[in-house]
Amino acid sequence: NINPCVQIIIHLLSVISQNSAGQFFSSGHTNNWAVLVCTSRFWFNYRHVANTLSVYRSVKRLGIPDSHIVLMLADDMACNHRNPKPATVFSHKNMELNVYGDDVEVDYRGYEVTVENFLRVLTGRLPPSTPRSKRLLSDDRSNILIYLTGHGGNGFLKFQDSEEISNVELADAFEQMWQKRRYNELLFIIDTCQGASMYERFYSPNIMALASSQVGEDSLSHQPDLAIGVHLMDRYTFYMLEFLEDIHPASKTNMNDLFKVCPKSQCVSTPGHRTDLFLRDPGSVLITDFFGSVRKVELTMDAINLTDPINPVNGEEQKEVYSYADQLPVSEIIHQKPKQKDWHPPDGFILGLWTLILLVFFKTYGIKHLKHIF
Amino acid sequence: ENITCTKNYLSIYLDFWFPPTFLHVWRLDFPSCTSQGGQRFLVKMAAPLTLLLIVAVTIRAALFRSSLAELIAERVEVVSPITAWKRVVEGLALLDLGVSPYSGDVFHETPLIIYMFHFLVDYAEITFMLADVITAVALYMAVKEYNKQVFRKQKFALEADRYPMDSLELIRSPKEMYYVPLKVAMFYLLNPFTILSCVAKSTCGLNNAVLALFFLSTIKRNVLLSAIFLCLATYQSIYPITLCAPAMLYFMQRQYIPVNFRRVSFWWFIVQYLFMYLGSLFVLICLSFFLLGSWDYLPSVYGFILSVPDLTPNIGLFWYFFAEMFEHFRLFFLCVFQINVFFYTIPLSIKLKEHPVFLIFMQLAVISIFKSYPTVGDVALYLAFLPVWSHLHRFLRNIFLVSCVLLACSALFPVLWHLWIYAGSANSNFYYAITLLFNVAQILLVSDYFYAFLRREHHLTNGLYLKRKDGSEATLILK
Numbered sequence: 132n133i134n135p136c137v138q139i140i141i142h143l144l145s146v147i148s149q150n151s152a153g154q155f156f157s158s159g160h161t162n163n164w165a166v167l168v169c170t171s172r173f174w175f176n177y178r179h180v181a182n183t184l185s186v187y188r189s190v191k192r193l194g195i196p197d198s199h200i201v202l203m204l205a206d207d208m209a210c211n212h213r214n215p216k217p218a219t220v221f222s223h224k225n226m227e228l229n230v231y232g233d234d235v236e237v238d239y240r241g242y243e244v245t246v247e248n249f250l251r252v253l254t255g256r257l258p259p260s261t262p263r264s265k266r267l268l269s270d271d272r273s274n275i276l277i278y279l280t281g282h283g284g285n286g287f288l289k290f291q292d293s294e295e296i297s298n299v300e301l302a303d304a305f306e307q308m309w310q311k312r313r314y315n316e317l318l319f320i321i322d323t324c325q326g327a328s329m330y331e332r333f334y335s336p337n338i339m340a341l342a343s344s345q346v347g348e349d350s351l352s353h354q355p356d357l358a359i360g361v362h363l364m365d366r367y368t369f370y371m372l373e374f375l376e377d378i379h380p381a382s383k384t385n386m387n388d389l390f391k392v393c394p395k396s397q398c399v400s401t402p403g404h405r406t407d408l409f410l411r412d413p414g415s416v417l418i419t420d421f422f423g424s425v426r427k428v429e430l431t432m433d434a435i436n437l438t439d440p441i442n443p444v445n446g447e448e449q450k451e452v453y454s455y456a457d458q459l460p461v462s463e464i465i466h467q468k469p470k471q472k473d474w475h476p477p478d479g480f481i482l483g484l485w486t487l488i489l490l491v492f493f494k495t496y497g498i499k500h501l502k503h504i505f
Numbered sequence: 506e507n508i509t510c511t512k513n514y515l516s517i518y519l520d521f522w523f524p525p526t527f528l529h530v531w532r533l534d535f536p537s538c539t540s541q542g543g544q545r546f547l548v549k550m551a552a553p554l555t556l557l558l559i560v561a562v563t564i565r566a567a568l569f570r571s572s573l574a575e576l577i578a579e580r581v582e583v584v585s586p587i588t589a590w591k592r593v594v595e596g597l598a599l600l601d602l603g604v605s606p607y608s609g610d611v612f613h614e615t616p617l618i619i620y621m622f623h624f625l626v627d628y629a630e631i632t633f634m635l636a637d638v639i640t641a642v643a644l645y646m647a648v649k650e651y652n653k654q655v656f657r658k659q660k661f662a663l664e665a666d667r668y669p670m671d672s673l674e675l676i677r678s679p680k681e682m683y684y685v686p687l688k689v690a691m692f693y694l695l696n697p698f699t700i701l702s703c704v705a706k707s708t709c710g711l712n713n714a715v716l717a718l719f720f721l722s723t724i725k726r727n728v729l730l731s732a733i734f735l736c737l738a739t740y741q742s743i744y745p746i747t748l749c750a751p752a753m754l755y756f757m758q759r760q761y762i763p764v765n766f767r768r769v770s771f772w773w774f775i776v777q778y779l780f781m782y783l784g785s786l787f788v789l790i791c792l793s794f795f796l797l798g799s800w801d802y803l804p805s806v807y808g809f810i811l812s813v814p815d816l817t818p819n820i821g822l823f824w825y826f827f828a829e830m831f832e833h834f835r836l837f838f839l840c841v842f843q844i845n846v847f848f849y850t851i852p853l854s855i856k857l858k859e860h861p862v863f864l865i866f867m868q869l870a871v872i873s874i875f876k877s878y879p880t881v882g883d884v885a886l887y888l889a890f891l892p893v894w895s896h897l898h899r900f901l902r903n904i905f906l907v908s909c910v911l912l913a914c915s916a917l918f919p920v921l922w923h924l925w926i927y928a929g930s931a932n933s934n935f936y937y938a939i940t941l942l943f944n945v946a947q948i949l950l951v952s953d954y955f956y957a958f959l960r961r962e963h964h965l966t967n968g969l970y971l972k973r974k975d976g977s978e979a980t981l982i983l984k
Contacts, residue, residue: 474600476620480795484620487788495730 160274160315163424164267165190165200168249170281170290172206172241177220177361178352180208182280182322182368184230185222189375190276193423201252201267203239205281205291215359222364222372238265246296253277254307271312276320276421280368283323285346286331302332309335316409318421322367324349327403339386339409339416343367343393344400351399366398380423386413553687554645561641561694562634568704569630578705582918585878586815587613587742590629590706593622605797607805610815614708615741616793616802633703636714640886641690643717647724648893649686651862654724656682669968675961677896685892693889697915702882709882712741716886719745720865723752726759732781740789743810744872747850751868753778754854755861764858811843813877818936820918821879822944825937846875856959863958866890870951874944881915884947891954900957903949910946914939 167190169183187202209218209231220231239248251257252267269275281288287295308314319340321329326342333340343350343365352362353369364372370393378384390404390413406413419425568574577583578590586592596612596619599605606612606619625632659676662668668676693699702709719734731752738745753775754764762770794800809815816824823842830838849871857864866887873883898904917939924931 474603474623476623476796477798480620480792483792483795487792491729491733495727 159272160420161272162269162274163195163199163276163421164269164273165195165276165278166203166252166267167200167276167278168203168244168280170205170244170279170288172291174208174211174213175361176206176281177208177359178364179280180204180206181220181222181230181364183278184220184235185228185364185368185372186278186320187235188230188232189372189378190422193375193378193419194380195422195424197234197236198264199424200236201239201265202235202237203244203249203252204237205241205244207241213360221356221359222369236264242291244291246290246294246300249290249296250300250304253304253313255311255313267313269313272315273313274316274318274421275314276318278320278322279329280322280365283321283325283329285325285328288321288323288329298329298332301329302334305333305338306335309337316411316416316420320371322350322365326350327405330405333405333408336408337410338405339413340405341389342403343398345403348400367393367400367402370397375418375422378418378422380419380425382417382419384418386416386418389418554642554690557687557691557694558638558641561637561700564695564700565634565637565703566630568700574704577701580701580705580919581818581922582820582881583701583705584707585709585819585880586817587810587878588707588709588712588880588882590708593618593708594626597622597626605799605801607797607801613806613809615806616796617740617789618708618711620796629706633706633710636710637694637699637703640710640714640717641694643714643721644693644889645686645690647717647721648689650721650724651893652682652685668965672964672967672969675896675965675969681896685895688892688895689889692892693885696885696888698881698885698888702880702885707880707882708741709880712738713882713886715741716745716748716869719748719752723755723865724862726756728756728778729781731756732778733785736782736785736789740786742876743807744846744876747847747868747872748865749778749782750850750854751857751861751864754858754864758859758861810877811839813839813842815878818922818933818940819878820881820884820940820943821877822875822940823877825933825940828933842875843877846872860958860962863894866893867951867955870947874947874951887951894954894958897954897957897961900960901953902956903953907946907950907953910942911950914943914946918943 165187167183167187169179171179183202183204187200190200191197208214209220218231219229222228222230239252252265255267257266267275279288281290283289286298289295305317305319308317314337316337317335317339319330319333319338321341322343323329325344325346325348327345330338330340330342331346344367351366353364353366355362371389374389374392386406390402393402395401409416417425568577584590592612593614596606596614599608599611600619600623622629622632655677656679663676699710715734715738719731719738722730722734735745735748735752738748756762756778757764757771757774760774762768762774765771790803793802813823813827816828818824826838826842827835850868853864853867853871857867869887869890873879873887876883918936921931921935921939925933925936
């Protein structure tokens, strides 16, 4: 006897709630990581450090803790002796926003920001003495945000004014990460000149890439601050940050909105993106899947019984026993100390040698000839 | 008889200053006196020789116990990749671990050295001191015997009136030759080069001992022993094979076989000697195979000596050249350098076929200058022979220059090494310049002695004061 109008509304509501529930469980990640890299040094590259620190601020605000952020800054702008306002890095003119603050945790600083260290962080091949704060301890349920900024060109990104990383290297590093199951999904953002060239060569699944400019275009900086004397931010990151200011941990904004950030009228360069490697539809990917650390929590008021043991589906399932090929005689090394066998010359040799010596002796010094020699 | 002997020697001594009375005194019974005198020589000289041996052993023992031993053992002038004691120990350790010592570039000595030091590694210092003592005693006995033969030949030549009158002052007397064997032993034992080589426990000392025993057995006219010792020396480093020629020439001289290519006896003796030599070499190589059960010592020892892969600086000529050579030309220059060692044998044998012992000296010098990894131990061996030709001093022209250069170079070697390797203010050119200078000085020394020897021989046949056809004074040059 329910009004058909009300029936439709209830049906619509259930569909909507199912959608949100579906959306709630659709992404497969359980933790978030961020690798934020500024590759330029020198005072006039202030804006790159400010870029990276702004993204760091947003990412921290949205929930990713410092333990899950690897921040690499190639130079120290806050304590640079040319900084008229020491211990500050501003991202907006008129010094409105200090992105440096009191609780910045820089993991790789100064000359530690090298191509080798960056690739080692990504692939996890660090020496055993590396502290946890310098490691990317992601697993196959991690969504990683990788943000690079600096000076770049067609197919390369310059590190520290002395070396470069190429797009092929980067693609191979991501493939290594995929094969070692170091990420679930990866968002790659790059703000350099000709930034789109850096994501051209990716071939691993589940990577989405954004760049501030196409091949052949330069990314431009935003505004200079006359008190500090340098440009404070790059345009793409500036407008991306304005976009991120509206995001909060519960927002449902998706990637398609991020792609629209900074059109040509504002950015002068044409931002690009690449989604062909990504398995999900970008429209269903939330911004907070990468920029925030949203914990999926299901509240329930019921008691759940967990007493039933999990039975194997197939009773006869044989588990394959893996074993190493025996390369070292481990049992001999561990359990028994091998007897130190001294080498002895073979008996035949000793016999032969001394027989010969005796023969020569008697031939030369036959007893009766002994007198003539001496 | 003793009194007769001394009177003879005294009168001969006096007669040098009074030539007219020379000839009739000479004919007194000399041969019996020689043999008795030989006995007296032995008895009289045993004490100084023993004293010398004790002094030498003391110096070496003192240096062994001091901290200089490790310092000396790693100097590149004293040890080479072939002779280093460190490598012998490493090879033995590898063998104890069950690995062939010839795997890798560690050990380049022969298997017989492995066998010897397997039992003697704890007594290594005594072994090397003993080797030095054996070398000195063997050289002593050999030079004594050689002096006797020289004297006898001289006596026969005098009796046959082969020497012109004015060259009689070149004749050697027993009195001046009395101390020569002791001087030879002293030159060998107290030579700083030998002492350094012994303290560094370089196997060059063993090689020198074998060569000295070869020399002794050659002088004592024992063909089999001479072939065997030469074979041992060749087995250890390939170059003593050139000493076959002087050994054969010496034996042919003693057995009165004329050195003539058309005579069957000449070729027959050569065949005999080479058969003994090659036979014992074959036996040794097969025996070495049985020690370790494999042939990998052949490329490690002989391939290493011939193909010179290791270019560590030493006092030789190879390292600098081959360090900067293009790979394309390496084989060519390797052949050139190696042939250079063997090349002087035939011409020198032809020139010195009457004087095989001098040929041995020249060959030893040529080997130690031009071999691929020389050390100061090799230099010390032929320097020990110099007192045997001390009578040539009046014909030597460059002795001051040579001795100054040798001393200066020996002093500069460690200095420039330090400047190059540790201080970094010099480079390899500095060190190689000193190496070159050292070798040039050695070559000058050897060629000077060669000149002096030939000149003396020439004077003995042609008279001391040479005149040209028009009566003016002539000079001799070595062409």
